[in-house]
Amino acid sequence: MRLLTLLAVLLAACLLSFPARAASTDTAAINITVNDTYYVALTAGADWTYTIVEADFLNGYAVSGSLVDVMDIAGNAAYEITAQMSAATWDAGVTLQIDVEAAGWTSLNDSTATVITGLASEVAGNQDDLDLEWRLNGITWANTDSSDDWTCTVTLTCQADT
């Protein structure tokens, strides 16, 4: 009997001494929006180095292709590429042209940015490899030294046509 009494007292004491564990919660939403037809980025390929061959003299120009990655989030995102050439030391009569996705040759010079528009016709969420071609005009027997190096840098800027 005394044991029962003692146990009852101890139980009561335990209940009083150890209240239930308390906890509290709160929430928040963390959201991000990826807009449609807005994002494009461009990664140019490696430097183009070309050696003019006899056929180029016969044709009067040299052509070489390269690839540029245009990455778009939305499918069929319209883009705009701006190309600008640094000051170049061409021989007289030599000019550079660019063609993107066979849209037609556009002349580049070192004073005016040339705008080329196109359509990245990839499905959403993929990168698109743009065909890019360079054409060096004015390769003639008359205005070309027997041995020469011509160098220029073309800066390509790509933005979505929103």
Added chain:
Amino acid sequence: MGEGRRENSRARAASVHAPAVRRLRDYRRSAPRYMLAGSIVLALLAVTPAPAQAQFDVTVHGDVSLTATETSFLNGYHDSYNNTITYSASGLWVIYVCSLDADLGQSDDGFYTKPLSDLEWKRSSQSSWNAMTTSDALVRGGPAGASSFDMDYRFLLSWSQDSAGAYGATIQYTITAL
């Protein structure tokens, strides 16, 4: 003769009812003890001041809404920094974080489900990021008191995987006694 029969009858009755009588007698003897024990417990409950209820509260910053940019995709992520969590605790405490959503939702075209692991978190004072999960992850703990700390969130972004859409999750912070 009649007197003897009555005595026999009383004796039989007495022998038949003896256990019940004993139980009643025992109860009358032990009842005061049960009552005494009960009284002691009640008295203890009455006179012992109930300890103050432990208090643990956490308040999370408001909703965070971000918009990805071209730079976000070039970087591969978009961050939100210094989102404040405030707390108060009457004892040792720990705070956990988890997502109530299993993923970050679908793209507008419905073809892509952004995984929950593309949402990362860290305390602003830390350098390494942790992927958000639906299980409680320990954020920090400490002694009793009231204060605050900041949290950073990061959405991982990929040109090759993400497409247009509204993504997100509801995250829950829980503070509890250690």
